[in-house]
Amino acid sequence: MYRIMRKKQQPFRLEISLGLALIVLVLVILNIASHYTLYRLRYSIKSQVTDRLSEAAVVAANHIIRGESADLPDEIIRDILTSYNLKHLTVFHLTYKR
Numbered sequence: 001m002y003r004i005m006r007k008k009q010q011p012f013r014l015e016i017s018l019g020l021a022l023i024v025l026v027l028v029i030l031n032i033a034s035h036y037t038l039y040r041l042r043y044s045i046k047s048q049v050t051d052r053l054s055e056a057a058v059v060a061a062n063h064i065i066r067g068e069s070a071d072l073p074d075e076i077i078r079d080i081l082t083s084y085n086l087k088h089l090t091v092f093h094l095t096y097k098r
Contacts, residue, residue, distance in 0.1 A: 056084040060091065 063076050070093055072080075077089050 052084055056080055056086060056089075059083075060089065064091065 059080055060072060060076075063072055063080075064070060067073075070091075072089075072091060080086065080089055
């Protein structure tokens with residue numbers, strides 16, 4: 001009788017071990033998937049911010065090129081700030097002297 005009970009316990013332990021291994025594997029896969037999703041989200045947000053800043057810089061440069069002075073009028077600065085959801089806009093004038 002003791003031998004019969006012992007043989008039945010072996011498959012039960014094997015089933016529990018396989019079940020726990022499967023649960024751990026699923027959790028590892030979910031962890032990798034969540035890290036990849038966060039990486040792609042961070043890359044996408046960084047790309048969007050860079051594109052919006054580049055577009056705002058191009059708009060400001062076009063206004064400076066079309067304008068008569070090197071400074072932007074306050075109304076154009078306000079328009080750019082509200083259009084691109086910026087807090088500050090600063091124009092640096094570079095002089096190339098040797």
